[in-house]
Amino acid sequence: MRPRTPSFRDTLRRLIWPVTVMVLILLVFWRPAVPIASMEQGAQLSADDGAAMSQASGPPWHYGSTLARYTLILYADLECPYCRTYVPPLMAWIEQHPDIRLQWQHLPLSMHEPAASQLAVLAECAGEAGGPEAYWRTISWIYQHTQGEGLGLPDGIYPPDYDALRACLESERPLAIVRAQADGAADHGIAATPTLQLRDERTGQSLWFQGPIPGDALLSAMDLLVTDDPTSELAETTELSAVPDGNKPR
Numbered sequence: 001m002r003p004r005t006p007s008f009r010d011t012l013r014r015l016i017w018p019v020t021v022m023v024l025i026l027l028v029f030w031r032p033a034v035p036i037a038s039m040e041q042g043a044q045l046s047a048d049d050g051a052a053m054s055q056a057s058g059p060p061w062h063y064g065s066t067l068a069r070y071t072l073i074l075y076a077d078l079e080c081p082y083c084r085t086y087v088p089p090l091m092a093w094i095e096q097h098p099d100i101r102l103q104w105q106h107l108p109l110s111m112h113e114p115a116a117s118q119l120a121v122l123a124e125c126a127g128e129a130g131g132p133e134a135y136w137r138t139i140s141w142i143y144q145h146t147q148g149e150g151l152g153l154p155d156g157i158y159p160p161d162y163d164a165l166r167a168c169l170e171s172e173r174p175l176a177i178v179r180a181q182a183d184g185a186a187d188h189g190i191a192a193t194p195t196l197q198l199r200d201e202r203t204g205q206s207l208w209f210q211g212p213i214p215g216d217a218l219l220s221a222m223d224l225l226v227t228d229d230p231t232s233e234l235a236e237t238t239e240l241s242a243v244p245d246g247n248k249p250r
Contacts, residue, residue, distance in 0.1 A: 064101030115152030
C-alpha cells in the first residue's frame, strides 16, 4: 500500500502547535526592559518624597503638597481676629494650588497673652500626638471656638482629644517651640499678624507681605518670583499692598 502524502492542511496543523507553545512561553517569561536611568530616577523621586515628608512631619508644620515649589510662611497669632478670618479660606486656597504649601510660625502677641501662647501650645501638643492632620485640625478648631482678642476659649470648652494631650501640655517642650518661633519672627522685625513670606524653594528668592493677602495677589507674587528682579516689579503692583485702611494686622 502506497503511503499517503501529507496534505498542506496536515503540515500546517503540525506547525501550529510548536508555534503556539513558543508564543505562550514568551508571554509568560517576557518582561519589558526598564532603562536603568528610569529606575534610578524613580528611586530618586521616592527618596525626595521621603525627605519632604520627614521635613513636614514636625514643627514648623506644613499644609499642602510636600513637593510644592513655593512655601508661604505665615506668622500668626491664634487670638488675632484678622488671622481668624484669614486662615480658613487661605487653607482652602492652598488645597486648590499644589504648587504652594503653607508653613505656620507662631507669633503670640503680647496684647493677647497668656491665651495666645496657651492656644499655640495646645496646637503643638495636638501635632505631637497626631501628626500634621491633627495639628491643622486643631488650628481650625481653635479659630472656630476661641473668643479672640486675648480672651481665649470659653470656660469648659476643650478639643475632643484634650485628655490625651495632658502630659504634653504639662511639659515645657511645646512652649519652647512656640517661643523659639516667636523669637525667630522678632529677628526678622515682625511685630504684627498676619505677616507672610512667600519663598521660591527653587531659587531661594522671597517676598514679604503684611496683612491678609488674597489668593489672586499671591498668584501674582509667585509669577514675580520667577523674574530676575521681583522687587522692582513688586513696587509697581498695587494689588500686593499690605492691607486696606481700617484692617490693620495686629
